[in-house]
Amino acid sequence: AKTGLAGLTGSMIREGGTATLTAEDFDEKVDFLAADISSFVGDTKAGASLNCLSSVLDPSLDLFFDMMRSPRFQQSRIDNEKSNTLEEMKQRNDDAGTILGREWRWLLYGESHFSSRESTKTSIDAITREDMIDFHKKYFRPESMIIAVSGDVTARDITSLEQQSGNP
Secondary structure: OOOOHHHHHHHHHHHOOEOOOOHHHHHHHHHHOOOEEEEEEOOOOEEEEEEOOHHHHHHHHHHHHHHHHOEOOOHHHHHHHHHHHHHHHHOOOOOHHHHHHHHHHHHHHOOOOOOOOOOOHHHHHHOOHHHHHHHHHHHOOHHHOOOOOOOOOOHHHHHHHHHHHOOO
């Protein structure tokens, strides 16, 4: 009854602020650091990423882990994202590739398979902030995450930041 909850939660982890920062304050801090932070949930996987200069790695990681641990799910941003989703739904039959992909999944897996289900206005409207909080608590857990680091840092740099901040 709440098809679209995972995807909406995935985008709102990044877009909805944190327990300590409003969405606008979080955006401002990320922009000040010239960092790129994102999150998503797809059909079979979820992810989040941080891209920043090594000179601002420590404050960027603090923001990233704050976002991952305690997203705010700010209601004004949820309302905006739901509105955008409903607008996108109005256009999902305008692109032949989108139609082909949907029909292919229906033929391959059947209409009831999780990857074949399409959100509706009713299912999007039914999603609440509390649903997103519950989804996040259930699925965004340290034991189900893999962290990969690349760039102008060493393993020692990262582990020393971990020890200083207590981040996983």
